[in-house]
Amino acid sequence: MLRLLFPPLKAVLGSPGVRLLATRGAPRVRAPQQGLSGSELAQRECGCHYGQKLPLLQRQHSTLSEVALQSGRGAVSIPTKAVERVMGRWLLVCSGTVAGAVILGGVTRLTESGLSMVDWHLIKEMKPPTSQEEWEAEFQKYQQFPEFKILNHNMTLAEFKFIWYMEYSHRMWGRIVGLAYILPTVYFWRKGWLTHGMKGRVLALCGLVCFQGLLGWYMVKSGLEEKPDSHDIPRVSQYRLAAHLGSALILYCASLWTALSLLLPRDKLLETRQLLQLRRFAHGTAGLVFLTALSGAFVAGLDAGLVYNSFPKMGERWIPEDLFTFSPVLRNVFENPTMVQFDHRILGITTVTAITGLYFLSRRIPLPRRAKMAVATLLAVAYAQVGLGISTLLMYVPTPLAAVHQSGSLALLSVALWLMNELRRIPK
Numbered sequence: 001m002l003r004l005l006f007p008p009l010k011a012v013l014g015s016p017g018v019r020l021l022a023t024r025g026a027p028r029v030r031a032p033q034q035g036l037s038g039s040e041l042a043q044r045e046c047g048c049h050y051g052q053k054l055p056l057l058q059r060q061h062s063t064l065s066e067v068a069l070q071s072g073r074g075a076v077s078i079p080t081k082a083v084e085r086v087m088g089r090w091l092l093v094c095s096g097t098v099a100g101a102v103i104l105g106g107v108t109r110l111t112e113s114g115l116s117m118v119d120w121h122l123i124k125e126m127k128p129p130t131s132q133e134e135w136e137a138e139f140q141k142y143q144q145f146p147e148f149k150i151l152n153h154n155m156t157l158a159e160f161k162f163i164w165y166m167e168y169s170h171r172m173w174g175r176i177v178g179l180a181y182i183l184p185t186v187y188f189w190r191k192g193w194l195t196h197g198m199k200g201r202v203l204a205l206c207g208l209v210c211f212q213g214l215l216g217w218y219m220v221k222s223g224l225e226e227k228p229d230s231h232d233i234p235r236v237s238q239y240r241l242a243a244h245l246g247s248a249l250i251l252y253c254a255s256l257w258t259a260l261s262l263l264l265p266r267d268k269l270l271e272t273r274q275l276l277q278l279r280r281f282a283h284g285t286a287g288l289v290f291l292t293a294l295s296g297a298f299v300a301g302l303d304a305g306l307v308y309n310s311f312p313k314m315g316e317r318w319i320p321e322d323l324f325t326f327s328p329v330l331r332n333v334f335e336n337p338t339m340v341q342f343d344h345r346i347l348g349i350t351t352v353t354a355i356t357g358l359y360f361l362s363r364r365i366p367l368p369r370r371a372k373m374a375v376a377t378l379l380a381v382a383y384a385q386v387g388l389g390i391s392t393l394l395m396y397v398p399t400p401l402a403a404v405h406q407s408g409s410l411a412l413l414s415v416a417l418w419l420m421n422e423l424r425r426i427p428k
Helices: 007-013 016-025 038-046 056-071 077-110 132-142 146-151 157-191 196-224 238-263 273-301 331-335 337-362 369-394 399-422
Strands: none
Touching: 077 157, 077 238, 077 273, 077 399, 132 157, 146 196, 157 196, 196 238, 238 273, 238 331, 238 399, 273 337, 273 399, 331 337, 337 369, 369 399
16 A cells, blocks of 8 residues: 555655755855845845845745746645545555455355344454354354344354354454545645545545444344344345445445546547537446446345346246235335346346447547547446346356356446546536
8 A cells, every 4th residue: 555655755756846946945156246245145145125034934935936937837736746646546445445345245245144243342343252262152142143043043153153254354344444544534634635625525435434334233233133023034124235335335436436536637528419428328327337236235135136046037927926016016126025136137237238328329439548448348347247147146146156246246336437537527
C-alpha cells in the first residue's frame, strides 16, 4: 500500500515550482547596481519598500505568487496532480478491500458459517479461542441457538471450528476495511490534502463503513432468533442480507468511481446526440447490473438456486405454476423462492441483452481507445457471468462455482463503472 501511495510525492518534490522555490532560497551574488546606495540595495534584497520591511509571511506569499505566475498556474496546482494520484490509489485500494469483504461474505453464506459466532464485540472478539476449554465454551454458546438445534445437532467440535473461522475471517476483514478508510482519512485531513468537496465524500464513505458493520450484526441477529411458528431451517432475513449487500455495493461503487475519476485522464468527447444516448444507455445498463447483483442476495438468502436446476425452462415449463403461491401477491417477489429465482433469471437475461445493445450502439460512434476497451470488456464479462450463472444452477450450486459467480457480479459492476467514467461529461 505504501508503494502505491507515496511514489507520487516524488513528483511534488521534483516539480518545477518546488525547484524554483529552492533556487530562490539559495544565496545569490549580484553585481552592484549603479546609482543605489548600500542601504537601498539592502532594502531591495530583503523585500523592503520605501524603508519599511514587509512581514515575513507576506514576503513568502509574494514569493509563492511569483512562482505561480512564472509557472503559469496557481500555487496550489503545483502538488494537486500528485495528491490526486495518492488519493486515487488509496481509494482504489479501499474498493479492493470492500470487494474482498463481499466475496468472503458470499463464501461465508455458501458454507452456512454466518451464524457460528453468536455475539458481537468490537475489540474482545478479535482474539480467537486458543485453548480446548475456550473452544468448548464457544461451542456451548452456539448449541443454545436454533441453527445447532434444528440443522447441525450432530456437528462435531472440529466442524464447528471450520465454520467459526469462516465467520471470524469475515469479521476481521471488515475491521481491516474500516482501518483502510479511517486511518488514511485522518492522515490526509491533518496534512490538509483534502478539498472541501473531498472532505464530505470521505466522511460519507467512513460513515458508510461503520454503518455496514452495524448492519452486518443486525443481519446476523435475525438468524439467531427463536421462531416457534416456523418450520423452516434457521437463516438470516433475506431483507437484511440484501440491505447488507446493497450498502457494501454502494460503498464499493462510490470508492471505485472516485478513484477512477482521480486517476484516469479525461478524454474530451465531441458532445453529439448519439454520445448523449450512449451515455444514458450506459447509466441504465449499470443500474441493471447493480439491480441484478442485489437480487442475488434474495436468491442466496432463500436458497432459491436449489428450487429449479434446469435452463432455459424451469422444470417442464417456461413459467412455473408456483410463482404466486403467497398472499398478498407482492410477498412472492421477495419471499417465494420460485419467484425470486425467476426474477433473477429475467434480470440477468435483460442485463446481458442491454449490454449487447450497448456494444453495437458504441460501434456507431467514434470513441477514444480506452472507452472502446471498456465496452468490449463489459460485453465479454457479461457473457462469462451468464455462463457462470447457468453452470452454477445446473450443477446444484457447488460452493466454488457459486463463489466465482458472485465475484463475477462485482467484476461486471466494476467494468460498467469504468465505462461510465470514460463517457462522463467534462465540466466547462
